[in-house]
Amino acid sequence: PIIRERNSTTGDVKRPQFGTRFLTDPRQVFQHNAWDNVEWTEEQEASAKKKVSENNQPLPAEKQEEYDSRANEFWNGFYTIHENRFFKDRHWLFTEFPELAPQCSLNHESHLEVSGTDDSRQDSLDQEQRREVAALSHTDGDIPGSSASYRILEVGCGVGNTVFPILKTNNDPGLFVYCCDFSSTAVELVKTNPEYDPGRCFAFVHDLSDVGANYPIPDGTLDVIVLIFVLSALHPNKMQASISRLARLLKPGGVMLLRDYGRYDMAQLRFKKGRCLSENFYVRGDGTRVYFFTQDELHGMFTEAGFEKVQNLVDRRLQVNRGKQLTMYRVWIQCKYRKGEKPQ
């Protein structure tokens, strides 16, 4: 059976909630480590806007050019220092993006309600078909994963904090996971991870912004593409073409899943003067770059690339350092867009 969370009053199926702890009494703020769906006041929004506009003097062009042309070297430097200690595994992956393990909805937390026998029958039928297809076409050609029936690509996979949980959670025998990053150091860390199984996964070095470069994946064959905190690392001028390039790899009806930094996230407000490259785009001390999106900007790019919106939401969370009595306002954007059925 499929497990779905339902709104207790209307009975409607809700999207899986990222979190459910709401701050109703401001005096309670230091009672927990994090609060969900935090409302921003107008003053808070205005003060964030002011802070950002005060730090909006772009660096000289030659410096900008270096950060762009050597971007992968700066990320290699990052992974040489942090190896796989920095980005932690994400437990929210499968509640927010059930497409990553469609047959595993039983993994949802116990408070979710059980329902929908028809859907569940369809699901197990799909699964069975996938298994049959995988069993029939067992001869992989030159292309890794060519015999698979459900293909996921993660772009900007880093050291595999999304890839390995997918491989562990999604036991569909027809599953194949491709993953790439333009940091050869990161890809090497993925390949040498004891959980890396070449029969189910293929990691390769690829620059997302190099739209002329080939992927080792035929066009129109992917079910899902995942972008987690990676589009924000690209120069804003290269984002649209990169998304449109990726769209070619998806099957009609395939989905693009994205989670990334939102405008006025704490990380944006903390940038010191002299780190701004262009509006809402900054360079960190280690040379890696980051952009802070609005929902509309992402919507515009996806629709331009031929996608239809399934979800585009902003996730505002208040994180609390109880020891230091500090509050940190995080803003993330989460998108799910489906590739149109008609060719572009």
Ligand SMILES: C[S@@+](CC[C@H](N)C(=O)[O-])C[C@H]1O[C@@H](n2cnc3c(N)ncnc32)[C@H](O)[C@@H]1O
């Ligand atoms: C903030 S990290 C996120 C890593 C990973 N997605 C995660 O969530 O753990 C951004 C990643 O994007 C990669 N990246 C940045 N620009 C890229 C590009 N043009 N092509 C491919 N990967 C890129 C970086 O090397 C880095 O691994």
